């Protein structure tokens with residue numbers, strides 16, 4: 001276990017340092033959280049799975065026809081709808097989208113027995129949980145030749161080495177977006193946790209409706225590990241989050257950027273790309289990663305075990321389509337999130353890959369941390385978050 005944990009962190013540092021490499025930085029992060037996890041290692045389900053595709057004589061495609069329609073369970077506004085249209089035109093497969101707002105909602109829905117989804121898009125730590133719980137189907141790499149377009153640093157991610165279950169979709173950071181004409185740059189999470197009732201944005205800011213993201217912001221502000229399982233620290237974070245509610249307009253993970261662009265709100269906790277998209281509508285919007293640090297994440301596209309064989313095949317074709325150089329570039333151009341696809345990055349060009357809000361500079365990136373699974377403390381986080389949401 002200890003060795004696995006150490007390997008996990010070596011790999012994470014590798015990812016972070018390689019991500020830094022992508023923007024010309026190259027320095028390795030200096031901050032490594034002190035307590036590595038024990039439950040992030042790859043699948044406990046191998047025993048129950050069929051032998052890996054490369055060991056069998058024939059791939060599953062033989063006679064199989066892909067499903068003519070598949071459903072993707074996705075974050076809102078996270079794909080250019082034109083990609084679905086192009087895929088349908090080229091492959092005759094219709095992709096229908098349903099949305100969730102956070103990883104916990106996705107996980108709970110699938111754990112609750114929801115079937116019918118051929119594709120899902122969990123973040124890094126949720127992939128770990130899903131693999132451990134046997135919720136993901138192994139990908140047949142024969143159906144995904146464009147996997148070779150992935151930047152090498154995204155082929156050995158610690159939560160899914162070798163892309164056995166998932167393919168990285170986009171990656172980004174969590175920070176604060178604000179209306180720069182009306183609000184001073186919020187360089188600290190204090191903007192949210194110590195908001196001045198006199199400030200213009202008081203009563204006009206939102207926080208992500210997201211258990212782990214909410215706690216991460218509070219914990220990092222308090223100087224604690226964002227993956228702590230210490231109940232005292234978590235309670236302290238809870239109190240801080242409840243205190244912040246006095247000035248909060250609400251919890252929102254889906255429309256917060258639109259509420260900034262329309263001028264209804266002036267500040268929001270959120271994901272970099274969403275703010276950058278909103279910036280096109282309202283150039284006053286700016287994004288900052290607070291000095292205390294924050295979250296870095298990699299979202300992934302995966303297939304639930306509940307998908308039928310025909311759905312799985314269609315889903316693999318779609319994953320392969322997304323991995324095409326031009327489609328991967330379309331995705332990032334629409335989302336303003338960084339791409340794990342080296343071929344697409346080349347098409348996106350220097351201007352995109354050197355934008356510090358998309359590809360943060362080394363010294364900023366090294367302050368960001370990955371959310372990790374916290375095992376049994378998951379339910380403690382959830383209970384405290386429910387208490388925060390219910391608090392008056």
Ligand code: N2P
Pocket residue numbers: 075076077078123271274297299
């Ligand atoms: C979609 C943004 C999702 C990113 N609007 C969350 N990891």
